[in-house]
Amino acid sequence: xxxxxxxxxxxxxxxxxxxxxxxxxxxxxxxxxxxxxxxxxxxxxxxxxxxxxxxxxxxxxxxxxxxxxxxxxxxxxxxxxxxxxxxxxxxxxxxxxxxxxxxxxxxxxxxxxxxxxxxxxxxxxxxxxxxxxxxxxxxxxxxxxxxxxxxxxxxxxxxxxxxxxxxxxxxxxxxxxxxxxxxxxxxxxxxxxxxxxxxxxxxxxxxxxxxxxxxxxxxxxxxxxxxxxxxxxxxxxxxxxxxxxxxxxxxxxxxxxxxxxxxxxxxxxxxxxxxxx
Amino acid sequence: xxxxxxxxxxxxxxxxxxxxxxxxxxxxxxxxxxxxxxxxxxxxxxxxxxxxxxxxxxxxxxxxxxxxxxxxxxxxxxxxxxxxxxxxxxxxxxxxxxxxxxxxxxxxxxxxxxxxxxxxxxxxxxxxxxxxxxxxxxxxxxxxxxxxxxxxxxxxxxxxxxxxxxxxxxxxxxxxxxxxxxxxxxxxxxxxxxxxxxxxxxxxxxxxxxxxxxxxxxxxxxxxx
Numbered sequence: 001x002x003x004x005x006x007x008x009x010x011x012x013x014x015x016x017x018x019x020x021x022x023x024x025x026x027x028x029x030x031x032x033x034x035x036x037x038x039x040x041x042x043x044x045x046x047x048x049x050x051x052x053x054x055x056x057x058x059x060x061x062x063x064x065x066x067x068x069x070x071x072x073x074x075x076x077x078x079x080x081x082x083x084x085x086x087x088x089x090x091x092x093x094x095x096x097x098x099x100x101x102x103x104x105x106x107x108x109x110x111x112x113x114x115x116x117x118x119x120x121x122x123x124x125x126x127x128x129x130x131x132x133x134x135x136x137x138x139x140x141x142x143x144x145x146x147x148x149x150x151x152x153x154x155x156x157x158x159x160x161x162x163x164x165x166x167x168x169x170x171x172x173x174x175x176x177x178x179x180x181x182x183x184x185x186x187x188x189x190x191x192x193x194x195x196x197x198x199x200x201x202x203x204x205x206x207x208x209x210x211x212x213x214x215x216x217x218x219x220x221x222x223x224x225x226x227x228x229x230x231x232x233x234x235x236x237x238x239x240x241x242x243x244x245x246x247x248x249x250x251x252x253x254x255x256x257x258x259x260x261x262x263x264x265x266x267x268x269x270x271x272x273x274x275x276x277x
Numbered sequence: 278x279x280x281x282x283x284x285x286x287x288x289x290x291x292x293x294x295x296x297x298x299x300x301x302x303x304x305x306x307x308x309x310x311x312x313x314x315x316x317x318x319x320x321x322x323x324x325x326x327x328x329x330x331x332x333x334x335x336x337x338x339x340x341x342x343x344x345x346x347x348x349x350x351x352x353x354x355x356x357x358x359x360x361x362x363x364x365x366x367x368x369x370x371x372x373x374x375x376x377x378x379x380x381x382x383x384x385x386x387x388x389x390x391x392x393x394x395x396x397x398x399x400x401x402x403x404x405x406x407x408x409x410x411x412x413x414x415x416x417x418x419x420x421x422x423x424x425x426x427x428x429x430x431x432x433x434x435x436x437x438x439x440x441x442x443x444x445x446x447x448x449x450x451x452x453x454x455x456x457x458x459x460x461x462x463x464x465x466x467x468x469x470x471x472x473x474x475x476x477x478x479x480x481x482x483x484x485x486x487x488x489x490x491x492x493x494x495x496x497x498x499x500x501x502x
Contacts, residue, residue, distance in 0.1 A: 100358055107359035115445075115465050220370070223463075231468050235461045239450070240368020242457030245476050252469055 011217050018205050025054075025196045025211065030254055033147075034211040035262070037154065040164045046185075049165025051155040053209065055145035057089075060155035061138050062163045066177055067123060069132045077124020077132035081109035081138045083152060083206055087210045090209075091210065108236060109139065109156060112225055116193035116233040120158055122186055126168050133165065133176055147210040149223045149236075153195040158266055162273075163187050191227045194262045195234075196255035201239045208254060224255040225229035228263065279338045285360035294308065294434045294480045299401075299493045301409040307385075309410025313402035315434055317392035322402035323385045324410040340382050341376040347387045364399050367450045367460040371404075373413040380487035382412070393437040396448045396462060401486065417453040417488040420460075421479035422446065425467055428502070431475055433482050453484035 008025075017024050027033070033054030042048035045061035069076060083105035085093045093099060098106075101217040112121070124133040138157065141153050164184035168177050199210035201217035210218060220240025232252065237243070251256045295316030304310035307323035327340055334341045344365040346357045366385065384406065388398050397420030404418055423442035424435035440446055445465030452459050458476060462475050467475075 100362055103358040104362045107355045110355075111464060115463070171435070207470045227466065231466050232472055233466045235447075235463050235472060237458065237461040238363045239368075239460045240370050242452050242454075242455060242459045243372070245459050245473055248458065248476070249469070249473070251474075 005017075005106070010213065010266075014214065014217055015202070018201055018207075023207065026223060027209075029207045032258065032261075033211075035154070035265060037158055039269050039273050046165075047159045047161075049155050049158035049162060051151050051158065053133070053147055053151050053154075054211065055143050056147055056151050056212075057141070057143040058148070058151040058155045059140050059142060060152070060159040061140075062159050063136045063138070064163075064165070065134045065136065066126075066168070066179075067132060067134045071131060073121070074129035074156055075125045076121040078134040079110075079113050079119060079121060079124070079137065080134060081113060081137040081139065081156065082106050083141070083148075085141050085144065085148075085182050087149050087250065089141040092144070104238070105139075107233070108149060108223075109137070109152060112153060112193050112195070112234055113156075116191045116225070116227055118157065118189060118191055118193055119187055119271075120190055124250055126177070131168070135163070144212060146210045147197050148216045150195045150197050150209065153193060153225065154262060154266070157189075157192060157194070158269070160187055161189055161266065161270060192231075192232045192259075192263060192266075193225050193227050194255075195225045195257040196251070196258040198224070198251050200241055201245065201255060206247060206250065208258075222251055224251050226255045226259045228259065230256055245263075280362040284436065292433050292478055292485065294324055294482060294485060295436075296487070297489050299405055299496070301405055301497055307406075307410075309406045309408070309412070311402055311405035311409055312389070313398055313405060315401070316436060317390055318394055318398045319389035320395070320402040321376075321389055322399075322406035323387075324382065324412070325385075325404045325409070326382035326472050327377040327380035328383075330379060335379050338375055338378050338449050340377040340380045342369055342372065342374065342382045342384065344368070344384045344403075345467065345493060347385065349388045349391065360396055360399065363450075363460055364403055364460055365419060367400060368403055368407065370459055371416050371418050372407065373415055378448075382403065391437065393427070393435045393440045394420075394448075397418060397422040397434070397450075400450050400460075403495045405490070405493075408490075412482065416452075417487060417490060418459055419453070419483050419490070420450050421482045421486070422448045423475040423478060425465070425471055425475070429471075431471075431478055433478060445471070447472070448481075449479045451479055452474065453483075453487050455482045456483060464467050471487050 014131045033103045038050040085102040161222040167183040200220040223236045298314035309324035400420030424432045425445040445467040450460035
Protein backbone atom coordinates (compact mmCIF):
# COMPACT_ATOMS: atom_id res chain seq x y z
CA UNK A 1 0.00 0.00 0.00
CA UNK A 2 2.75 2.39 1.01
CA UNK A 3 4.66 1.67 -2.21
CA UNK A 4 1.55 2.41 -4.28
CA UNK A 5 0.96 5.65 -2.38
CA UNK A 6 4.56 6.67 -3.00
CA UNK A 7 4.30 6.09 -6.78
CA UNK A 8 0.85 7.60 -7.27
CA UNK A 9 1.17 10.65 -4.99
CA UNK A 10 4.88 11.31 -4.41
CA UNK A 11 4.33 14.84 -3.15
CA UNK A 12 1.65 13.81 -0.65
CA UNK A 13 3.90 10.93 0.41
CA UNK A 14 6.74 13.33 1.22
CA UNK A 15 4.41 15.81 2.88
CA UNK A 16 3.12 13.14 5.27
CA UNK A 17 6.70 12.62 6.48
CA UNK A 18 7.66 16.29 6.61
CA UNK A 19 4.58 17.00 8.73
CA UNK A 20 6.17 14.78 11.38
CA UNK A 21 9.55 16.55 10.98
CA UNK A 22 11.27 13.60 9.37
CA UNK A 23 11.96 12.31 5.86
CA UNK A 24 11.15 9.07 4.00
CA UNK A 25 14.72 7.78 4.45
CA UNK A 26 14.54 8.29 8.22
CA UNK A 27 16.60 11.47 8.36
CA UNK A 28 15.75 14.62 10.25
CA UNK A 29 15.18 17.81 8.24
CA UNK A 30 18.68 19.20 8.91
CA UNK A 31 20.56 15.91 8.69
CA UNK A 32 23.02 15.08 5.90
CA UNK A 33 23.39 11.59 4.49
CA UNK A 34 26.51 9.57 5.31
CA UNK A 35 29.46 11.08 3.49
CA UNK A 36 32.37 8.83 2.53
CA UNK A 37 35.61 9.89 0.93
CA UNK A 38 38.43 8.05 -0.76
CA UNK A 39 41.55 9.93 -1.83
CA UNK A 40 43.96 8.85 -4.55
CA UNK A 41 41.60 6.34 -6.16
CA UNK A 42 42.97 6.85 -9.69
CA UNK A 43 46.69 6.08 -9.86
CA UNK A 44 47.09 7.43 -13.41
CA UNK A 45 45.84 10.91 -12.48
CA UNK A 46 47.95 13.52 -10.69
CA UNK A 47 45.27 13.81 -8.04
CA UNK A 48 41.95 12.10 -7.50
CA UNK A 49 39.13 11.54 -5.05
CA UNK A 50 35.90 9.58 -4.85
CA UNK A 51 33.06 11.00 -2.78
CA UNK A 52 29.75 9.47 -1.82
CA UNK A 53 26.91 11.34 -0.16
CA UNK A 54 24.26 8.68 0.35
CA UNK A 55 23.91 7.10 -3.08
CA UNK A 56 25.28 10.07 -5.02
CA UNK A 57 28.79 9.23 -6.21
CA UNK A 58 31.23 11.60 -7.88
CA UNK A 59 34.78 10.81 -8.90
CA UNK A 60 37.26 13.60 -9.59
CA UNK A 61 40.51 13.22 -11.48
CA UNK A 62 43.07 15.96 -12.00
CA UNK A 63 45.30 15.93 -15.06
CA UNK A 64 48.01 18.45 -15.80
CA UNK A 65 49.36 19.81 -19.03
CA UNK A 66 51.93 22.43 -19.94
CA UNK A 67 50.66 25.44 -21.87
CA UNK A 68 51.41 29.02 -22.76
CA UNK A 69 49.88 31.65 -20.48
CA UNK A 70 47.45 34.06 -22.09
CA UNK A 71 48.68 37.51 -23.10
CA UNK A 72 46.22 39.25 -20.72
CA UNK A 73 47.48 37.28 -17.71
CA UNK A 74 51.12 36.28 -18.36
CA UNK A 75 51.69 35.22 -14.72
CA UNK A 76 48.69 32.93 -14.40
CA UNK A 77 47.94 29.30 -15.23
CA UNK A 78 44.56 27.78 -15.92
CA UNK A 79 42.15 25.63 -13.93
CA UNK A 80 39.48 23.99 -16.09
CA UNK A 81 36.71 22.20 -14.20
CA UNK A 82 34.26 20.03 -16.08
CA UNK A 83 31.23 18.22 -14.66
CA UNK A 84 30.00 15.24 -16.62
CA UNK A 85 26.56 13.71 -16.10
CA UNK A 86 26.63 10.58 -18.26
CA UNK A 87 23.49 8.52 -19.00
CA UNK A 88 25.00 5.91 -16.66
CA UNK A 89 24.24 7.93 -13.54
CA UNK A 90 20.51 8.50 -13.98
CA UNK A 91 17.69 7.95 -16.46
CA UNK A 92 17.24 11.72 -16.51
CA UNK A 93 20.36 12.23 -18.64
CA UNK A 94 20.73 11.39 -22.32
CA UNK A 95 23.93 10.68 -24.22
CA UNK A 96 25.37 13.43 -26.38
CA UNK A 97 26.18 17.07 -25.67
CA UNK A 98 26.12 18.07 -21.97
CA UNK A 99 22.73 19.27 -20.79
CA UNK A 100 21.88 22.46 -18.95
CA UNK A 101 22.43 20.94 -15.50
CA UNK A 102 25.91 19.67 -16.36
CA UNK A 103 26.91 23.01 -17.90
CA UNK A 104 25.50 24.99 -14.99
CA UNK A 105 27.38 22.71 -12.55
CA UNK A 106 30.63 23.21 -14.50
CA UNK A 107 30.16 26.98 -14.34
CA UNK A 108 29.38 26.74 -10.61
CA UNK A 109 32.63 24.84 -9.98
CA UNK A 110 34.59 27.40 -12.02
CA UNK A 111 32.98 30.22 -10.01
CA UNK A 112 33.87 28.57 -6.69
CA UNK A 113 37.49 28.07 -7.72
CA UNK A 114 37.73 31.73 -8.74
CA UNK A 115 35.82 33.16 -5.76
CA UNK A 116 37.52 31.11 -3.05
CA UNK A 117 40.98 31.06 -4.64
CA UNK A 118 41.37 27.48 -3.39
CA UNK A 119 44.36 27.27 -5.73
CA UNK A 120 45.78 30.56 -6.97
CA UNK A 121 46.32 30.53 -10.72
CA UNK A 122 49.55 32.48 -10.08
CA UNK A 123 50.96 29.34 -8.39
CA UNK A 124 50.60 27.47 -11.68
CA UNK A 125 52.91 29.82 -13.57
CA UNK A 126 56.32 28.28 -14.29
CA UNK A 127 57.91 31.03 -16.35
CA UNK A 128 56.21 34.35 -16.77
CA UNK A 129 54.63 34.77 -20.19
CA UNK A 130 56.12 31.52 -21.46
CA UNK A 131 55.09 28.45 -19.54
CA UNK A 132 52.35 27.49 -17.10
CA UNK A 133 50.30 24.53 -15.91
CA UNK A 134 46.74 23.75 -16.95
CA UNK A 135 44.80 21.76 -14.36
CA UNK A 136 41.97 19.76 -15.89
CA UNK A 137 39.58 18.86 -13.08
CA UNK A 138 37.19 16.26 -14.48
CA UNK A 139 34.25 15.46 -12.26
CA UNK A 140 32.27 12.43 -13.31
CA UNK A 141 29.00 11.51 -11.65
CA UNK A 142 28.65 7.72 -11.34
CA UNK A 143 25.35 7.63 -9.48
CA UNK A 144 22.95 10.57 -9.32
CA UNK A 145 20.70 10.79 -6.29
CA UNK A 146 20.52 14.53 -5.66
CA UNK A 147 22.92 17.06 -4.16
CA UNK A 148 25.39 17.03 -7.04
CA UNK A 149 27.03 20.36 -6.16
CA UNK A 150 28.01 19.37 -2.59
CA UNK A 151 29.48 16.10 -3.77
CA UNK A 152 31.40 17.79 -6.58
CA UNK A 153 32.89 20.45 -4.28
CA UNK A 154 34.15 17.88 -1.78
CA UNK A 155 35.57 15.72 -4.59
CA UNK A 156 37.32 18.70 -6.16
CA UNK A 157 38.79 19.94 -2.88
CA UNK A 158 40.03 16.48 -1.86
CA UNK A 159 41.51 15.83 -5.32
CA UNK A 160 43.30 19.21 -5.33
CA UNK A 161 44.75 18.42 -1.91
CA UNK A 162 45.90 15.08 -3.28
CA UNK A 163 47.43 16.49 -6.47
CA UNK A 164 51.22 16.55 -6.84
CA UNK A 165 52.93 18.97 -9.22
CA UNK A 166 56.08 17.58 -10.89
CA UNK A 167 59.07 19.88 -10.99
CA UNK A 168 59.72 21.67 -14.28
CA UNK A 169 62.91 23.33 -15.35
CA UNK A 170 63.42 25.21 -18.59
CA UNK A 171 66.58 24.15 -20.35
CA UNK A 172 68.63 27.29 -20.98
CA UNK A 173 70.22 26.01 -24.21
CA UNK A 174 67.26 24.51 -26.00
CA UNK A 175 64.67 26.57 -24.10
CA UNK A 176 62.54 23.45 -23.89
CA UNK A 177 60.80 22.46 -20.66
CA UNK A 178 62.08 19.41 -18.83
CA UNK A 179 59.70 17.64 -16.47
CA UNK A 180 61.11 15.72 -13.53
CA UNK A 181 58.35 13.25 -12.60
CA UNK A 182 60.26 11.97 -9.57
CA UNK A 183 60.43 15.34 -7.83
CA UNK A 184 56.91 16.32 -6.94
CA UNK A 185 55.41 18.81 -4.56
CA UNK A 186 51.78 19.21 -3.47
CA UNK A 187 49.65 22.12 -4.65
CA UNK A 188 49.25 24.96 -2.23
CA UNK A 189 45.64 25.04 -1.01
CA UNK A 190 44.86 28.58 0.16
CA UNK A 191 41.29 28.10 1.29
CA UNK A 192 38.87 25.23 1.77
CA UNK A 193 35.46 25.87 0.21
CA UNK A 194 32.70 23.44 1.25
CA UNK A 195 29.18 23.56 -0.19
CA UNK A 196 25.89 22.78 1.56
CA UNK A 197 22.69 22.40 -0.43
CA UNK A 198 19.14 23.00 0.73
CA UNK A 199 15.69 22.48 -0.74
CA UNK A 200 12.46 24.33 -0.05
CA UNK A 201 9.33 22.19 0.13
CA UNK A 202 5.86 23.72 -0.36
CA UNK A 203 7.34 27.25 -0.22
CA UNK A 204 8.10 26.92 3.50
CA UNK A 205 9.83 23.76 4.77
CA UNK A 206 13.61 23.81 4.52
CA UNK A 207 15.51 20.52 4.21
CA UNK A 208 19.23 19.86 3.78
CA UNK A 209 21.03 17.46 1.45
CA UNK A 210 18.07 16.63 -0.84
CA UNK A 211 17.86 13.26 -2.60
CA UNK A 212 17.08 13.12 -6.32
CA UNK A 213 13.36 12.72 -5.69
CA UNK A 214 13.28 15.53 -3.12
CA UNK A 215 15.02 17.81 -5.65
CA UNK A 216 12.39 17.02 -8.28
CA UNK A 217 9.48 17.73 -5.93
CA UNK A 218 10.94 20.81 -4.27
CA UNK A 219 9.97 24.37 -5.17
CA UNK A 220 13.44 25.90 -4.77
CA UNK A 221 17.06 24.93 -4.28
CA UNK A 222 19.88 26.77 -2.56
CA UNK A 223 23.60 26.09 -2.27
CA UNK A 224 25.79 27.96 0.21
CA UNK A 225 29.58 27.70 -0.01
CA UNK A 226 31.62 28.70 3.05
CA UNK A 227 35.31 28.71 3.86
CA UNK A 228 37.19 28.10 7.12
CA UNK A 229 36.88 31.75 8.25
CA UNK A 230 33.10 31.61 7.96
CA UNK A 231 33.15 33.82 4.89
CA UNK A 232 30.86 33.03 1.98
CA UNK A 233 32.24 32.07 -1.42
CA UNK A 234 28.90 31.61 -3.08
CA UNK A 235 25.19 31.88 -2.30
CA UNK A 236 23.71 30.18 -5.32
CA UNK A 237 19.94 30.10 -5.65
CA UNK A 238 19.05 29.66 -9.31
CA UNK A 239 15.42 30.63 -8.81
CA UNK A 240 12.33 29.02 -7.37
CA UNK A 241 10.20 30.26 -4.50
CA UNK A 242 11.43 33.19 -2.48
CA UNK A 243 13.34 33.08 0.80
CA UNK A 244 13.58 35.78 3.46
CA UNK A 245 16.88 37.03 4.85
CA UNK A 246 16.22 35.16 8.12
CA UNK A 247 15.74 31.80 6.40
CA UNK A 248 18.93 32.45 4.44
CA UNK A 249 20.72 33.07 7.75
CA UNK A 250 19.55 29.65 9.04
CA UNK A 251 21.04 28.01 5.94
CA UNK A 252 24.35 29.84 6.37
CA UNK A 253 24.64 28.78 10.02
CA UNK A 254 24.00 25.14 9.04
CA UNK A 255 26.53 25.45 6.20
CA UNK A 256 29.21 26.67 8.64
CA UNK A 257 28.65 23.62 10.88
CA UNK A 258 28.79 21.36 7.84
CA UNK A 259 32.07 22.99 6.80
CA UNK A 260 33.74 21.90 10.05
CA UNK A 261 32.42 18.34 9.65
CA UNK A 262 33.77 18.03 6.11
CA UNK A 263 37.13 19.60 7.00
CA UNK A 264 37.52 16.98 9.74
CA UNK A 265 36.63 14.20 7.29
CA UNK A 266 39.09 15.37 4.63
CA UNK A 267 41.91 15.81 7.16
CA UNK A 268 41.24 12.36 8.64
CA UNK A 269 41.27 10.62 5.26
CA UNK A 270 44.32 12.57 4.06
CA UNK A 271 46.16 11.58 7.23
CA UNK A 272 45.31 7.89 6.85
CA UNK A 273 46.55 8.03 3.23
CA UNK A 274 49.92 9.49 4.20
CA UNK A 275 50.38 7.19 7.23
CA UNK A 276 49.40 4.14 5.13
CA UNK A 277 52.21 4.74 2.67
CA UNK B 278 11.52 55.71 -25.09
CA UNK B 279 10.68 56.40 -21.49
CA UNK B 280 13.52 57.17 -19.16
CA UNK B 281 13.67 58.27 -15.58
CA UNK B 282 16.50 59.03 -13.22
CA UNK B 283 16.49 57.05 -10.03
CA UNK B 284 18.34 58.42 -7.06
CA UNK B 285 17.23 57.94 -3.51
CA UNK B 286 18.69 57.67 -0.06
CA UNK B 287 17.09 56.36 3.07
CA UNK B 288 18.17 54.68 6.32
CA UNK B 289 21.74 55.83 5.83
CA UNK B 290 22.19 53.67 2.72
CA UNK B 291 22.74 55.36 -0.57
CA UNK B 292 20.88 53.45 -3.24
CA UNK B 293 21.83 54.90 -6.57
CA UNK B 294 20.71 53.35 -9.80
CA UNK B 295 21.74 54.41 -13.26
CA UNK B 296 19.26 55.90 -15.69
CA UNK B 297 16.57 53.32 -16.46
CA UNK B 298 14.65 53.00 -19.69
CA UNK B 299 12.01 50.61 -20.92
CA UNK B 300 9.89 50.18 -24.02
CA UNK B 301 7.25 47.50 -24.45
CA UNK B 302 5.60 46.02 -27.53
CA UNK B 303 8.31 47.18 -29.94
CA UNK B 304 8.44 43.99 -32.02
CA UNK B 305 5.50 42.83 -34.12
CA UNK B 306 6.02 39.05 -34.37
CA UNK B 307 6.45 37.98 -30.72
CA UNK B 308 3.49 37.79 -28.34
CA UNK B 309 5.30 40.09 -25.95
CA UNK B 310 8.47 42.13 -26.23
CA UNK B 311 10.43 44.73 -24.33
CA UNK B 312 13.73 46.49 -24.32
CA UNK B 313 15.31 47.38 -21.01
CA UNK B 314 18.13 49.86 -20.52
CA UNK B 315 20.21 50.36 -17.37
CA UNK B 316 22.74 53.06 -18.07
CA UNK B 317 24.64 51.74 -21.09
CA UNK B 318 23.54 48.13 -20.56
CA UNK B 319 20.76 47.24 -22.93
CA UNK B 320 18.76 44.03 -23.45
CA UNK B 321 15.98 43.17 -25.89
CA UNK B 322 13.47 40.50 -24.79
CA UNK B 323 10.83 38.62 -26.77
CA UNK B 324 8.22 36.14 -25.52
CA UNK B 325 6.44 33.56 -27.67
CA UNK B 326 3.57 31.55 -26.29
CA UNK B 327 1.58 29.84 -25.03
CA UNK B 328 2.17 27.77 -28.17
CA UNK B 329 2.41 24.15 -29.15
CA UNK B 330 5.11 22.16 -27.39
CA UNK B 331 7.37 19.35 -28.56
CA UNK B 332 6.14 16.04 -27.15
CA UNK B 333 9.54 15.34 -25.58
CA UNK B 334 9.42 18.60 -23.63
CA UNK B 335 5.75 18.45 -22.67
CA UNK B 336 4.89 18.73 -18.98
CA UNK B 337 1.42 17.42 -18.21
CA UNK B 338 0.40 19.93 -15.54
CA UNK B 339 2.11 23.17 -16.58
CA UNK B 340 3.74 25.09 -19.42
CA UNK B 341 7.33 24.41 -20.47
CA UNK B 342 9.44 27.55 -20.28
CA UNK B 343 12.52 27.84 -22.44
CA UNK B 344 14.98 30.71 -22.03
CA UNK B 345 17.53 31.55 -24.72
CA UNK B 346 20.27 34.12 -24.18
CA UNK B 347 21.85 35.51 -27.33
CA UNK B 348 25.19 37.22 -26.92
CA UNK B 349 26.24 40.23 -28.96
CA UNK B 350 29.18 38.40 -30.53
CA UNK B 351 30.10 34.72 -30.63
CA UNK B 352 28.22 31.63 -29.64
CA UNK B 353 26.59 31.25 -26.23
CA UNK B 354 28.97 29.55 -23.77
CA UNK B 355 28.65 27.71 -20.46
CA UNK B 356 28.28 31.04 -18.66
CA UNK B 357 25.18 31.90 -20.69
CA UNK B 358 23.69 28.48 -19.94
CA UNK B 359 24.13 29.13 -16.25
CA UNK B 360 22.47 32.54 -16.59
CA UNK B 361 19.65 30.96 -18.62
CA UNK B 362 19.05 28.56 -15.75
CA UNK B 363 18.86 31.44 -13.26
CA UNK B 364 16.43 33.44 -15.39
CA UNK B 365 14.27 30.42 -16.24
CA UNK B 366 13.84 29.22 -12.67
CA UNK B 367 13.06 32.76 -11.49
CA UNK B 368 10.40 33.17 -14.19
CA UNK B 369 8.96 29.72 -13.43
CA UNK B 370 8.46 30.76 -9.81
CA UNK B 371 6.48 33.88 -10.68
CA UNK B 372 4.58 32.71 -13.79
CA UNK B 373 1.35 30.81 -13.16
CA UNK B 374 2.34 28.20 -15.71
CA UNK B 375 -0.20 25.66 -14.46
CA UNK B 376 -2.86 27.76 -16.21
CA UNK B 377 -1.36 26.74 -19.56
CA UNK B 378 -0.58 23.03 -19.23
CA UNK B 379 1.04 21.14 -22.13
CA UNK B 380 2.13 24.30 -23.93
CA UNK B 381 5.41 26.07 -24.53
CA UNK B 382 6.64 29.51 -23.52
CA UNK B 383 9.84 30.80 -25.07
CA UNK B 384 11.78 33.79 -23.82
CA UNK B 385 14.58 35.16 -25.96
CA UNK B 386 17.01 37.63 -24.44
CA UNK B 387 19.28 39.46 -26.86
CA UNK B 388 22.21 41.40 -25.43
CA UNK B 389 22.48 44.75 -27.20
CA UNK B 390 25.22 46.20 -25.03
CA UNK B 391 26.89 45.01 -21.85
CA UNK B 392 28.10 47.65 -19.42
CA UNK B 393 27.69 45.70 -16.19
CA UNK B 394 24.69 44.38 -14.20
CA UNK B 395 23.74 42.24 -17.20
CA UNK B 396 21.98 39.47 -15.27
CA UNK B 397 19.73 41.98 -13.48
CA UNK B 398 18.95 43.65 -16.80
CA UNK B 399 17.96 40.22 -18.22
CA UNK B 400 15.53 39.74 -15.34
CA UNK B 401 14.00 43.20 -15.70
CA UNK B 402 13.61 42.84 -19.47
CA UNK B 403 12.06 39.37 -19.00
CA UNK B 404 9.52 40.65 -16.49
CA UNK B 405 8.46 43.54 -18.75
CA UNK B 406 8.17 41.18 -21.76
CA UNK B 407 5.97 38.74 -19.80
CA UNK B 408 3.81 41.68 -18.73
CA UNK B 409 3.50 42.77 -22.36
CA UNK B 410 2.58 39.22 -23.42
CA UNK B 411 -0.20 39.31 -20.82
CA UNK B 412 0.84 36.04 -19.21
CA UNK B 413 -0.64 35.41 -15.75
CA UNK B 414 1.90 35.89 -12.97
CA UNK B 415 1.68 35.52 -9.21
CA UNK B 416 4.04 38.44 -8.67
CA UNK B 417 6.44 40.69 -10.54
CA UNK B 418 10.17 40.39 -10.06
CA UNK B 419 13.19 42.58 -10.65
CA UNK B 420 16.92 42.09 -10.67
CA UNK B 421 19.41 44.10 -8.63
CA UNK B 422 23.19 43.78 -8.86
CA UNK B 423 25.40 44.91 -5.97
CA UNK B 424 29.17 45.20 -6.16
CA UNK B 425 31.26 45.28 -2.99
CA UNK B 426 34.24 47.54 -3.63
CA UNK B 427 37.65 46.81 -2.10
CA UNK B 428 36.96 49.37 0.65
CA UNK B 429 33.73 47.55 1.58
CA UNK B 430 31.39 50.08 0.01
CA UNK B 431 28.32 48.62 -1.71
CA UNK B 432 27.63 49.93 -5.21
CA UNK B 433 24.20 49.16 -6.68
CA UNK B 434 23.76 48.70 -10.43
CA UNK B 435 27.53 48.80 -11.15
CA UNK B 436 29.06 49.49 -14.56
CA UNK B 437 31.45 46.98 -16.18
CA UNK B 438 34.47 48.91 -14.83
CA UNK B 439 33.03 48.95 -11.31
CA UNK B 440 32.32 45.23 -11.60
CA UNK B 441 35.91 44.50 -12.59
CA UNK B 442 37.34 46.54 -9.71
CA UNK B 443 34.98 45.02 -7.14
CA UNK B 444 35.89 42.37 -4.56
CA UNK B 445 32.52 40.61 -4.80
CA UNK B 446 29.52 40.79 -7.07
CA UNK B 447 26.02 39.76 -5.98
CA UNK B 448 22.88 39.64 -8.10
CA UNK B 449 19.45 39.09 -6.57
CA UNK B 450 15.97 38.74 -7.97
CA UNK B 451 13.40 40.29 -5.64
CA UNK B 452 9.65 39.59 -5.80
CA UNK B 453 7.11 42.40 -5.68
CA UNK B 454 4.74 40.98 -3.03
CA UNK B 455 6.99 40.25 -0.06
CA UNK B 456 10.36 41.67 -1.25
CA UNK B 457 11.99 38.29 -0.63
CA UNK B 458 14.92 36.78 -2.52
CA UNK B 459 13.81 34.73 -5.55
CA UNK B 460 17.25 34.22 -7.02
CA UNK B 461 20.79 34.76 -5.85
CA UNK B 462 23.98 34.48 -7.87
CA UNK B 463 27.31 35.59 -6.44
CA UNK B 464 30.94 35.92 -7.35
CA UNK B 465 33.89 36.58 -5.05
CA UNK B 466 33.98 36.08 -1.29
CA UNK B 467 32.15 38.18 1.29
CA UNK B 468 31.06 38.00 4.92
CA UNK B 469 27.59 37.05 6.15
CA UNK B 470 27.07 40.64 7.29
CA UNK B 471 27.91 41.96 3.82
CA UNK B 472 25.42 39.51 2.29
CA UNK B 473 22.61 40.67 4.57
CA UNK B 474 23.51 44.30 3.88
CA UNK B 475 23.38 43.68 0.11
CA UNK B 476 20.00 41.95 0.43
CA UNK B 477 18.62 44.91 2.42
CA UNK B 478 19.95 47.35 -0.17
CA UNK B 479 18.53 45.26 -3.03
CA UNK B 480 15.13 45.23 -1.35
CA UNK B 481 15.21 49.02 -1.17
CA UNK B 482 16.36 49.30 -4.77
CA UNK B 483 13.59 46.90 -5.84
CA UNK B 484 10.95 49.35 -4.57
CA UNK B 485 12.37 51.96 -6.92
CA UNK B 486 12.44 49.54 -9.83
CA UNK B 487 8.84 48.41 -9.26
CA UNK B 488 7.87 52.09 -9.11
CA UNK B 489 9.63 52.53 -12.45
CA UNK B 490 7.73 49.50 -13.87
CA UNK B 491 4.46 51.10 -12.78
CA UNK B 492 5.28 54.51 -14.29
CA UNK B 493 6.47 52.91 -17.50
CA UNK B 494 3.27 50.89 -17.97
CA UNK B 495 1.10 53.83 -16.89
CA UNK B 496 2.68 56.08 -19.48
CA UNK B 497 2.24 53.44 -22.17
CA UNK B 498 -1.48 53.03 -21.51
CA UNK B 499 -2.17 56.71 -20.93
CA UNK B 500 -1.75 57.19 -24.68
CA UNK B 501 -4.13 54.42 -25.77
CA UNK B 502 -6.87 54.97 -23.19
